[in-house]
Structure formats: C-alpha cells, structure tokens
Amino acid sequence: MNLTFSDEDRVFQRGVRDWFAANTPEVLRRKVESGQMLTRDEIVHWQRRLDEQGFLVVGWPKEHGGPGWTPTQRYLYDLERAAANAPVGLSMGVIMLGPVLMAFGSDAQKARYLPRIRRCEDWWCQGYSEPGAGSDLASLATTAVSDGDDYVINGSKIWTTYAHWATHMFCLVRTANTGKKQEGISFLLIEMDRPGIEVRPIVSIDGEHHLNQVFFTDLRVPRSNLVGQEGQGWEIAKYLLTHERTSIAGVAESKAAMANLLRSAAERRWAGTRLIDQPGMAARLARAEIDLTALEYTNLRVLSSTAAGKAPGPESSLLKLMGTAVQQTLSELALDIGAEQAWPWHPEGALAEAAHVHSMERYAFLRACTIYGGSDEVQKTVLAKSMLAGAAR
Template sequence: MNIDFSPEELAFQQEVREWFAQNLPADLKRKTELGIMLSKDELVAWQRILNGRGWLVTGWPKEYGGPDWTATQRYIFDMERARANAPIGLSMGIIMLGPVLMAFGTQEQKDYYLPRIRNCDDWWCQGYSEPGAGSDLASLKTMAVSDGDDYIVNGSKIWTTYGHWANRIFCLVRTSTEGKKQEGISFLLIDMDTPGIEVRPIISIDGEHHLNETFFTDVRVPKKNLVGKEGQGWTVAKYLLTHERTTIAGVADSKVHMTNLKRMARENGANGEPLMNDPNLRQKLAKAEINLTALEYTNLRTLAATAAGKAPGPESSLLKLDGTAVQQELSELGVELAGQYAWPWKAEGEVGPAEYASTMMRYAFTRAATIYGGSDEVQKNVIAKMILGLNFK
C-alpha cells in the first residue's frame, strides 16, 4: 500500500487547510480546542456552512449529494478538520442512517430523508440499547405490533445520545417473537413529536447532558417508516454498526490530541524543568504514539480496501477496539500532565492553563468509550468469529 500523497492529493490537502482557516468561526475553534460542549444551534450552523461548500456528507455517493471523493481524500479531509479544531458534527444521520437508507431504504424514503439530513433539517438519534439489551442487543424487548397501516410501539431505550435535541429516531423494535431472537427485529423511523414518547435526561459522569432514556407508550408509527423488510432489522443494524465503529476509532482527533499532549509536556513544567524531561513521562508518550501509529495504519488498510470497492466489514471492530483504547490512554496522559490543575471540577474562572480545564471531564467520559458502540468483549467476539474464523459452542 502506497501511503504517499500524489501531487493532486497534496493540492487538495492545501485547499482544505486554507478553507478551514478562512471559514471556521473562531469561537467554535476555541471551544473545540478546549473540549467545551457545543450547543445544538452552534453545531447545526457549522454543518450548514460545510454543506454550503459541499463538504458535509463526505462519504456519500455523488448521486445523493456527496463530493465524490476518494477514500484518500476523505482521510485527508478528516485529518485537516481535526487539525483545524473543527467540530466533528452530527454522526447519527450523516454517517449511520444515511448509508442505511441508501442500502435498504425505499425510493420515497431516500427522496425525503436524505436531503433533510444533508441540509440539517433533521436531528437523528439512535434507539438501539435497552436497559436489558446493551451488548446483547438481540435481546431487545421494545415491541411493534401491527395495527392496519401502522405499528403500535411500546418499550424503552437507553443511552439515547442527544435524544433531547432530536426530532427523529431510528429504532430497532421487535415485530415477532417466533424463531431466533435476531429474526424478529425490524428497523423503524419514528418522529420524536409523536404522542406517547417521553425523553428523560441522564447526566453523564462528565457532568453534561448528552444521554437520555426514551420511553414509548402506544406510539403509532406508519408502516411506510419501516426500513428494509419486516424482520430484516438485525441485518440493517449490523450494516449501520460497521459505519459507527469505524467512525468511533477517531484517528484524526487522537492524532491532534497526541500533538497537543507533547506540546503541553514541552511548554509546562515542574520543579523548574519541562515535563518532557521526565523519562517516565517520555516513555508513556512514546508508547501512546506507537499505539496510535499502529491504529492509523490499520485505518489506512481499511481505507485501501474501501478504495478497492469493499464495504466496511468486521475489520471495523478492530478499529473500534484499538481506537477507543488509544483515546483512553491519551485522556489518562492528559490528566497526568495537568496534575493539580485537573482537580477543579467546572471551576468559576480559570485555574491554571485554559487547556487543562476540561481534562478531567474528558478523562471521565472517555471511560465509556470501550463500552458504547459495542463493548470490547463484543468486538473481540466479532474479530474471533468473522476475521479469525474461530467457532464458539
């Protein structure tokens, strides 16, 4: 695999770098740099700027409004986006649901929903996990019972990220209890304003409101909102998760985090010396960078396969597994570098360098990275079965 950029790709990289420098609002750049949570309005406004340039749905085919980039161009764009400290954006609609609708949706669903995702008219959230069906997702119990042209949905979902901001949810529901539990699952699109839906907040360990519980009580959903065939939800869900897990790896943002950690170690000190002079810290930074480099090359191999026409497959579990481990490793180093400046929790005014203000909150929330999107144990099972060909009884 040749990882050298061509002259055309280098020119594209420069174009993207200059565009971010000219178009990224300074306040969004600073908030992203410091790890401050953005509001819904800020994220939507930024994504509409990207969409105006044609650079929002970078992984979509041209026929659906994508820029028709190669896998290498998408890689370059994400690296430059992270380098510029630009927000990632709304992954639920763009990275997860969009590809699902292209692969399984009706023409009517594509014509209606895809432009609305691209224009940020809809904010989607994900209805997968339940209190008793997280890592064992196939055990979900939320029921959708046929009633004429509609389904009547009852049940609950948990960890609904930004469900309090969303106007729509894509949801796994049980439409049959016959046969294997995976065979009775279907994939529904639901309007969050439908009577019978209640969203309750979950305040996460970082003190922010990202997450929610979502309850469905006799929620009426038109059958035209079924994606794929009834009972095909497990297949649709697995397809979506390969896109989610590839994204969760977060290579571009981890590279920027690594660069910032090394800079902080050089610029900040203890006992009159730069922190970088500590041999133990240097060894930890070197180990983290080696792990990140290995992750990046795994990501590049996946990109090469994608460029050859292969859809994301079980290899995405490798990216998710190693990517989240690297994120946790870097967040731990951030706390070690910050030292006593990591102790204050959302202090009034700055305590020490501003870049340390969100260090502990970032560390705390990143503890969940090896759980969401499929726990480490789930990913290892996928790798063992689908890549190594091992059988379990």
C-alpha cells in the same frame, strides 16, 4: 513504511487546511481543543456551514450530494479538519442512517430524508439499546404491533445519546416473536414529536446531559416508516454498526489530540524541566504515539480495502478496540500534563482559557468509549469468531 501522496492530493490537502484555518470560529476551536461540549445551536450552524462548502457528507456518493472524493482525499480531509480543532459533523444522520437509507431505504425515504440530513434539518438519535438488551441486542423487547396503516409501539430505549435534541429516532423494534430472536426485529423511523413518547434525562459522570431513557406508550407510527422489509432489522442493524464502529475509532481526532498534548508538554514545566524532557513522561508520550501510528496504519488498510469495493467487516471491530484504547490513554495523559488546570474545582473563570480546563470531564466521559458502540469484550468476540472462521477455510 512511508506514506506518499500524489501532488494532486497535496494540493487538495492544502486547500482543506486553508479553508479550516480561515473558517473555523475561534469559540468552536477552543471548545474542541479543551474537550468542552458544544451546544445544539453551535452544532447545527457548523454542520450547515460545512454543507454549504461541500464538506459535510464527504463519504456519500455524488448522486446524494457527496463531493465524489477518493478515500485518500477523505482521509486527508479528516486529518486537516481535526488538526484545525474544528468540530466533526453529527454522526447519527450522516455516518449511520445515511448509508443505511442508501442501501435499504425506499426511493421515497431517500428523497425525503437524505437532503434533510445533509442540511441538518432533522437531528437523528439511535434507538437500539434497552434496559434488558445491550451487548445482547437481539433480546430487545420493544414491540411494534401492526394496526391498519400504523405500528403501535410499546417499550423503552436507554442510553439514547441526544434524544432530548433529536427530531427523529431510527429504532429497532420487535415485530415478531417466532423463530430465532434475530428474525423478529425490524428497523423503524420515528418522529420524536409524536404523542406517546417521553424522554427522561440521564446525567453522566462528566456532569453533562448527553444521555436519556426514552419511553414509548401506545405510540403510533405509519407503516411507511419501516426501512427494508419487516424482519430485516437485524441485517440492517449490523450494517449500520460497522459504520458506527469505524467512525468511533476517531483516528484523526486522536492525532490532533496527540499534537495538542505534545505542544502542552513542551510548554509546561515541573521542577524547572519541560514535561516533554522528563523521562517518564517522554516514554508515555512515545508509547502513545506508537499505538496511534499502529492504529493509523490499520485504518489506512481498511480504507484501501473499502476503496477496492469491500464493505468494512470485522476490521471495524479492530479499529474500535484499538481506537478507543488510544483515546483513553490520551485522556489520561491530558490529566497529567494539565495537572492543576485539569481539575474542575478551580475558581469560576480563573482558568477558563486554559487548554486543559475540561480534561477531567473528558477523561471521565471517555471511560464509556470502550462500552458504547459495543463493548471491548463484544469486539473481541467478533474478532475471535472471524479468525476462527478464517482458520477453518
């Protein structure tokens, strides 16, 4: 199958390519290419720069500040941004909470939060998982008890990415214990500077601090922070997860990583031969490209059904499953191609500029991508159920 784009789309694509070539700061480009973590300030500045250009909330409708692009243009935009090794915008506010507020939020919540997400004035984290509720999320036990105009919250969230940088959390809480466990869950917005919140760091296997455990002790949150109706949290959570899983697939990022790997494999030699010409390496690179191409076409199918007005459903599980497998394969190839450059014990600064200098950390962190956003086993169960339902119809 050959993909063809209209002349208008090609002009659009060139415009995006030129903008990223001229505007991506070199320091960010290097960090993205080598898989290094960005600082909070770097992310905020870059996100604001994208917003000024109309390049941040590219999936949002025009009435909320989106550019009104077609799905094809969004796809081309993503490819060009990633190919330029430019950082992606923050996903928690833009990709997850934004669409939820548009679908379920009150007018006041939309008016207050959507512009602040766009301008990166608020940094959102996701409070879903708990020590006793990960795959079985509906077992969550953090309680929100109604008291006058407030909810009083007690409990704990875990694995909360960037909670230490966040100003706000969107959070699933238990407001009732009657009926099915899914029925008593509500979706609440929490300001992180309220008394009664403690954030404790969890350092992950890559040696970085992305993750946290968050404790709530008699935390008071106004009832006006409830999104949708009390008890509607499970429906909202599932809506958000389809957006999360589709974005975790990271097709554009993987295409850019593949291009970087092919370039490196053509530059680096072993026993006098370019790595790309060695049969074992060539076969692995070819296999990875085939899997990536299959992923890309699956992504395009999902995009075209989204363009036809269909919300992403179980396809998002398929994308997450395939996309994260590809990410892990590419991170393994980066270790093997980078060889001595990829190992973290080189003398301080000696290889600071090398393309693969952070490959080991990235490889280690990406072991988690088949867990976060819902583990592989959970995605397979979603797919199996949808296939069985399809067969029964």
